[in-house]
Amino acid sequence: MSKEIYLTGDRPTGKLHIGHYIGSLKNRVIMQDSGAYDPFVMIADTQAFTDNARNPEKIRQSLTEVALDYLAVGIDPAKTTIFVQSQIKGLFELTEYFMNLVSVARLQRNPTVKSEIAQKGFGESIPAGFLTYPVSQAADITIFRATKVPVGDDQEPMIEQTRELVRAFNNAYNTDVLVEPVGVFPPKGQGRLPGIDGNAKMSKSLGNGIYISDDADTLVKKVKAMYTDPRHINIADPGHVAGNVVFTYLDIFDPDKQRVQDLKDHYTAGGLGDMKLKKHLIDVMEAEMGPIRARREVFAKDIPAVLSMLAEGSERANAVAEKTMKDVRHAMGVDYFN
Numbered sequence: 001m002s003k004e005i006y007l008t009g010d011r012p013t014g015k016l017h018i019g020h021y022i023g024s025l026k027n028r029v030i031m032q033d034s035g036a037y038d039p040f041v042m043i044a045d046t047q048a049f050t051d052n053a054r055n056p057e058k059i060r061q062s063l064t065e066v067a068l069d070y071l072a073v074g075i076d077p078a079k080t081t082i083f084v085q086s087q088i089k090g091l092f093e094l095t096e097y098f099m100n101l102v103s104v105a106r107l108q109r110n111p112t113v114k115s116e117i118a119q120k121g122f123g124e125s126i127p128a129g130f131l132t133y134p135v136s137q138a139a140d141i142t143i144f145r146a147t148k149v150p151v152g153d154d155q156e157p158m159i160e161q162t163r164e165l166v167r168a169f170n171n172a173y174n175t176d177v178l179v180e181p182v183g184v185f186p187p188k189g190q191g192r193l194p195g196i197d198g199n200a201k202m203s204k205s206l207g208n209g210i211y212i213s214d215d216a217d218t219l220v221k222k223v224k225a226m227y228t229d230p231r232h233i234n235i236a237d238p239g240h241v242a243g244n245v246v247f248t249y250l251d252i253f254d255p256d257k258q259r260v261q262d263l264k265d266h267y268t269a270g271g272l273g274d275m276k277l278k279k280h281l282i283d284v285m286e287a288e289m290g291p292i293r294a295r296r297e298v299f300a301k302d303i304p305a306v307l308s309m310l311a312e313g314s315e316r317a318n319a320v321a322e323k324t325m326k327d328v329r330h331a332m333g334v335d336y337f338n
């Protein structure tokens, strides 16, 4: 029996942070290693151009950074097809055909796109490609006939849009060549790692992120700067756990849940200092991120090898995509000369 296909990806607009790692990359590796899937992981450079059209150098540089982040966390090119979106020409073709099956009004209702538009301050100058990127994302997913899409909660509207487009396509051309995917979302309460400043979103523009590639000293510095409880002034004062970023991180990074509970009790009662608590967080984070960082450094020594890995993955992905496109063209009746 053939394995279920999952597909997911990331825009190359910078290095990936530990929010990506906790919310998505870690789960991809677990799914990859389960052996139950045929995984595809895509560096979404075409999508990155939708809001970085005039910054190709950033995309080009981020491409290798993201690939290194993948390899470092254990996405294994022997098990996962790691590829680059722009190299799959069928994606442009399928996107163009999908474009006619969705209304402008429907695109304008996408809540994730809406909030991104507000946040990026496009004003009256929303790039057409940005408004329509969910259509291109639907092509990403369906061209590989992926049934599962492991993503963060913010991507839910994209999956819904994809499902609608699959139905619209199959209906319009009286076919069943495309399959409806489902999203695989992080477990509740584990979806999003806050920034070190306590902001719910970790992002480059807010400068509150910890990166997979951060060295040990940077990790220490960032944890020491982490937002805790402003009311906890003296060590003896009772502290608060809710909204305290150090505890949010401990909940995720400390494998010993009983120990975390004991620390929470101690902190709440008073007598546990922030510095001592942060030292412990540094230890448990370093235990997880240290080996990842070390692997990244090894891969970073041979960038040409990383690029040929991506080239091979793209070739493999292209072969799969072309098979679907043959069926798509046939269903639409545009295979005139065959």
Ligand code: TRP
Pocket (backbone or CB within 6 Å): 007, 008, 009, 010, 011, 044, 047, 137, 140, 141, 149, 151, 155
């Ligand atoms: N929109 C995704 C993000 O910003 C990246 C992406 C592009 C993607 N194409 C995809 C994710 C297809 C899942 C499936 O992170």
